[in-house]
Structure formats: structure tokens, C-alpha cells
Amino acid sequence: MRISGLxxxxxTEQIIKxxxxxxxxxxxxxxxxxxxxxxxxxxxxxxxRKLFDFSQNAFNNMILSKNFxxxxxxxxxxxxxxxxxxxxxxxxxxxxxxxxxxxxxxxxGKSIVKDGTTDEKYTLDEMNTLKLxxxxxxxxxxFVTLKITAxxxxxxxxxxxxxxxxxxxxxxxxxxxxxxxxxxDEFTGKIALTAKNSGEGTISIEDADGGNLAExxxxxxxxxxxxxxxxxxxxxxxxxxxxxSNTFQINGFEMSLKQVTSPLDADGNVIDGERxxxxxxxxxxxxxxxxxxxxxxxxxNTLIEDxxxxxxxxxxxxxxxLSAEQKKEMTEKEIELWEEKAKSGTLRNDSEISSMLTQMxxxxxxxxxxxxxxxxxSISLKDIGITGSKNYLDHxxxxxxxxxxxxxxxxxxxxxxxxxxYDAGDxxxxxxxxxxxxxxxIVDATQKTIQKRAGKVGDVNDTFTLGKNLDDMNKQxxxxxxxxxxxxxxxxxQFTAMERAIxxxxxxxxxxxxxxxxxxx
Numbered sequence: 001m002r003i004s005g006l007x008x009x010x011x012t013e014q015i016i017k018x019x020x021x022x023x024x025x026x027x028x029x030x031x032x033x034x035x036x037x038x039x040x041x042x043x044x045x046x047x048x049r050k051l052f053d054f055s056q057n058a059f060n061n062m063i064l065s066k067n068f069x070x071x072x073x074x075x076x077x078x079x080x081x082x083x084x085x086x087x088x089x090x091x092x093x094x095x096x097x098x099x100x101x102x103x104x105x106x107x108x109g110k111s112i113v114k115d116g117t118t119d120e121k122y123t124l125d126e127m128n129t130l131k132l133x134x135x136x137x138x139x140x141x142x143f144v145t146l147k148i149t150a151x152x153x154x155x156x157x158x159x160x161x162x163x164x165x166x167x168x169x170x171x172x173x174x175x176x177x178x179x180x181x182x183x184x185d186e187f188t189g190k191i192a193l194t195a196k197n198s199g200e201g202t203i204s205i206e207d208a209d210g211g212n213l214a215e216x217x218x219x220x221x222x223x224x225x226x227x228x229x230x231x232x233x234x235x236x237x238x239x240x241x242x243x244x245s246n247t248f249q250i251n252g253f254e255m256s257l258k259q260v261t262s263p264l265d266a267d268g269n270v271i272d273g274e275r276x277x278x279x280x281x282x283x284x285x286x287x288x289x290x291x292x293x294x295x296x297x298x299x300x301n302t303l304i305e306d307x308x309x310x311x312x313x314x315x316x317x318x319x320x321x322l323s324a325e326q327k328k329e330m331t332e333k334e335i336e337l338w339e340e341k342a343k344s345g346t347l348r349n350d351s352e353i354s355s356m357l358t359q360m361x362x363x364x365x366x367x368x369x370x371x372x373x374x375x376x377x378s379i380s381l382k383d384i385g386i387t388g389s390k391n392y393l394d395h396x397x398x399x400x401x402x403x404x405x406x407x408x409x410x411x412x413x414x415x416x417x418x419x420x421x422y423d424a425g426d427x428x429x430x431x432x433x434x435x436x437x438x439x440x441x442i443v444d445a446t447q448k449t450i451q452k453r454a455g456k457v458g459d460v461n462d463t464f465t466l467g468k469n470l471d472d473m474n475k476q477x478x479x480x481x482x483x484x485x486x487x488x489x490x491x492x493x494q495f496t497a498m499e500r501a502i503x504x505x506x507x508x509x510x511x512x513x514x515x516x517x518x519x520x521x
Contacts, residue, residue, distance in 0.1 A: 012495045012499070016488065016491045023484055024484060026480065027480045027481065028323055030473055030476055030477055031321075031323065032320045034474070034477070035321035036320075036321055037469060037473070038470070039343050039346050040346040041454045043346045043347055044347070044450050045454055045455070045456060047307065047310070047347070047353065048451060048454070048456070050303060050306065051446060051450075052447060054299060054300070055440050055447070057296070057299055058296065059440060061292055061296055062292075062293075062417075062420040062421055063421040063436055065089060067289075068289055068292070068413055068414070068416065069087065069088065070284070070285035071085040071088070071284055072284070072285045073085060073253070073280060073282045074280060074281055074283075075278065075279075076278055076279045076280065077276070079258060079259060080098060080259040080260075080278055081255060081256065081258060081259075081280075082256040083253060083256075083280045083282075085254075086249060086254050088251060088252030088282075089252070091282045091284070092253055092281070092282050093280060093281035094237045094279070094280060095236075095238075095277050095278065095279050095280075096236055096255070096261075096277070096279075097234060097235040097261055097262040097275065097278065098232075098259065098260050098262065099233040099235070099240075099262055099263060100230060100231075100232065100233035100234075100264075101230075101257055101258075101259075101260060102198040102199060102230060102232035102243065102244060102257075103230040104151075104194050104198045105150060105151055105194070105201055105203050105226075105227060105228055105229035106192065106193065106194050106195070106203065106226070106227045107193045107202075107204075107205070107219070107224065107225070108190055108224065108225040109190050109191045109219040109224055110190065110218035110224060111189035111190055111218065112135075112189050112190070112217065112218050122186065124184060127166070127167045127168050127171075127184050127186070128166055129166055129168070130166055131163070131164055131165070132161065132164070132165055132167065132170065133163040133164060135217075136212070136216050137211065137212060137213050137216050138163070139209075139211055142162055142163055143162055144160070144161060144163065145159070145160045145207070145211070146206075146214060147205070147206050147207075147208040148178045148179070148180055148205050149204045149205075150193075150195040150196070150197070150202075150203045150204075151195050151197045151199045151201035151202075151229050151244070152179045152195070152196065152201075153179040154201070157179060159178065161173060161213070167184070167217070168184075170213075170217075171183065171184060174193070179197060180194060180195055180196060180203055182194075191217055191219060193205075195229055197229075197244065198229055198231075198232075199229050199243075200231050201228070201229050202226055202227075202228050202229070203226065205219045205220060231244055232244070232246050232248075233264075234257065236250065246258075253282070261277070262274075262275050262276055262277075284409065284413040286409045289409045290402075290405060290406050293386075293405065293409075293416065293420075294400060296436070297398050297400060300398060301397045301398060304357055304395060304397065305395075307356075307357060310346075310347045310350075310353070311347055311350050312348070313344050313346075314344055314348075315344060315345025315348050316341040316344055319342045319344075320342060321339070322338060322339065352446055352449050353446070356442055356446040357395070357396070360439055360442055360443075361396040363439060363442065364381055364388070364398065364435060364439075365380075366431050367379060367380035368419060368431075368433075368435070370415065370418050370419070370422055371422075379415070381398070381435065383408070384404065384408040384416060385400060385401035385402070385403070385404030385405040386398055386401070387399050418434060420434045420435050421436055421437065452464060452465065453465045454466050454467075455467055
């Protein structure tokens, strides 16, 4: 604790504080530069996130073919069969007759009745708490094993349970570890099982260790009802064949059988005497493909609008970052308005972003030679109804002629896909690739450059350029703060020495006054 001004009456503390405020001006400027640099790093990283999202969307939506494989499928009997495209790149058509639907194998046990009764059933709640031992299940070591065989598990699945487990717990284990689903019906007192997989085969249950679990659950012996599973039986384009499920794929499209159209007898003759043939065909889903292209163009326009705004944003040099002391004297609204201007222009006239935007604009005005085209043939975005805006304030935004684009998609959707996604090979020029690939290459290269400059979240400062600058500023701040501390100590020593000198002078003056009679009558 320092006490000053006793001899002089001066407010030494305030004087030194004012002098230190003047000395801190250079340090405040360094802190302001550091704060601005941190904002700049954040803005660069935000740009990189946008570039990454655009690159990923370009790959997923424009380069991967699945988004251009949307097809409209027409079926003559939609109540009997559903057809949808999965991965077919070409149109398809055909005929189908459904002779038999696939069916899951089932097994229904006998009724489980309470001891001493002939028809009193257990409730569901009772089954969830009833121990196997209470049901009469026995085992020397306290455990029993049940083996269940069903379509899809010809070798069977085994479950091992304790005689102290409840019937409900056994049913839950069957559902979890085997190829069947089971449930207890409290109205009939029966346990029913259904194969998880359809197709030919039956469900069988046995005690794998010689126990009596299957017997006590009434799942074996006379009276158990077993129904065999069946394959789907159908004729596709004149070929009679089968599948284990009612839903299956052929040549990249999926069929889901719903109803029988032509049931056959053992000799292959139609039972009802009437043959019902389903016809189906596909065509490009122009609307879906159109929406995909429009989405990509919208994402491009949004990206370049945002980046052009940032590199042209006004920089307000008269609004430097606020210090902590300055913020204390301002309201939250005043701080918000000030920092809005202080943060403005961090990426103004950035050369990398400007270069990327120029490259993207140039790429989209070119044309591409696709496979199958003549020697002097090529195709551009303009040919399918996508052109650059004539308003120079749009800075290269793209405009879509919807009618022309839809017409081009309906005529050859594969060509539209290639226009964006075509890969000309590793040795080809950048301009020979599809437009989405060109933009992705440009964007990815800019991402790497920005990352070298501003790093990414989690990077240490000495791994990127602006981070190294921040480290240098931190060192400057440390050195300056040390000098300020020394300066403040020096000022206190000087003022303290002055106080002591004045105090001695006052004492001497008082002594002289006393010696010459200054303390007279």
C-alpha cells in the first residue's frame, strides 16, 4: 500500500495514473491490432467453412450420379406391384405376373395353463414375472438351452437362459438373438413365433441340452401348428422365377409385390383361367433433376454474393477495437454499434478470395467437350439455359431459363449430369472437366491457401501465418507490460524521493525558524 502527498499535498497516485495512461497508448494500439487480427482469423475460417460446404454439396449433389437418376415409373396395376428406381442410369420397362406372394414361416404353440386347471391361462403380466422353475423347467446346473431354426438361419440359433428367468425374459431373448419374433397371447395362452425372413422353410424348436424348456412352453409335440414359409413366385418379361422376399431388385430398380395377379396350379395353369399381366415403364423425372440443378446454382449464387460482399466491405479506420476501459464507459448498444463498424472490412480486397471468384466466373463461361461429341462440338451452360447476369452489381450470378433447362433435361438427362460431373482424367486440363468438378477444384485450392494463412479450429498459432503474427504480438505485449511496470516503479520512486526531499526541507525550515526566534511571543 502506497501513501503519498503527505509533504506536498499532491495527489501523487492520480498524477502517476494519468502519466501511465499516456504511456499505455502504444500498448493499447498493439492490443487493438491483435483484436482485429483475431477477428480476421475468425472471418477467414468462416469463409473456409462455407467453401467446404459448397465443395461437399457440389460433390454429393452434382457429381454423384444418384441425384440424376430420378425417374418417374408408371405401373398399369399399382395396387398389385410398386416399382421404383434405385440405381439404374437408363430407362427401363417390362411385364410382370405375380403367381404367389412370399410368406413368413410361423409356429403356434399349445395353450399354457395353470397347474390343476384345464383352461385357466396366465395373464401377460403373470408371464413377465413367472419363473421357468415355477413352470416346471428343470436343470442340474440351473441353465437350459433352446435351439431355434428358421429361414435365414438353417443351422439354428441357440439361447441359454436360467431356470430363474421369467417367461417374458425368454421371449425377449428369442426376439433379440434368433431369426424369429415371438409373443405371448394371453387370450389363447399360446406363444406364437414368426420368421423374420420370408421364403421357403419352417420354424423348428428343440432343447439343445436335453432339458424340457420347449416342452413346458408348449412349443413341441402334437398340437403345435407349423406353417411353412413360401417364396414369391412371379414371371418377369416371360421368365418365371422366385425370390425369398416380396421386395427385391432387378437391373437397378426395386419391385415390391403386393397382390397375386395370376395364381397357378401345380401344372402351371392359371387357376381362374384369366391371365393378368402388369406392365411398367420409366422416364426421367425432369422435375427432380431440375430442382437439383437449381439448388446447385442457388448455392453458387449465395456463395459468391456473400464473398463479394466481404471483399468489398467498407473498412472504418476511425473505429478501432474497444479496450476494456472504453467498454466500461459505454452501454451494450453503443458497444454493439461500435464493434459492428470495427469488425467491418477484415477481408476487404483479399487477393485469394478475389482470384477464386474470378476463376469461378471464368470457368462457368467456358464450354466442355463430352464423350460422343464431334471434333468441333462442345456444350456450355448457356446451351441449357443458364447464363450470367447482365447486371454488373450481381458480380457473376447465374440466371436460369427454366423452360430451356427443363427441355434440355428431358431430352438427355445424362448429358446434363456429365456437363457438371464429367471427369476428363488426371492428365486433362482443368477446363476439360465438368463445371461442378472445375468449381470444386478451384474452391478446394483456395481452402488450402486460406488454411495456411488462418488455420482451422484447434490449430496452434505457430502452424499458420496469422497465428505466428498473433504470437509476435503477444510477445510485444509482454515486453511492453514489463516496461510499463518498470516505468511505474520508477515514477513512484521519483515522487517518493521528491516527497522526502520536501519533507526534509520543511523540517530544516522549521528548525531555522525556531533558532531565529520564529517561535516568539
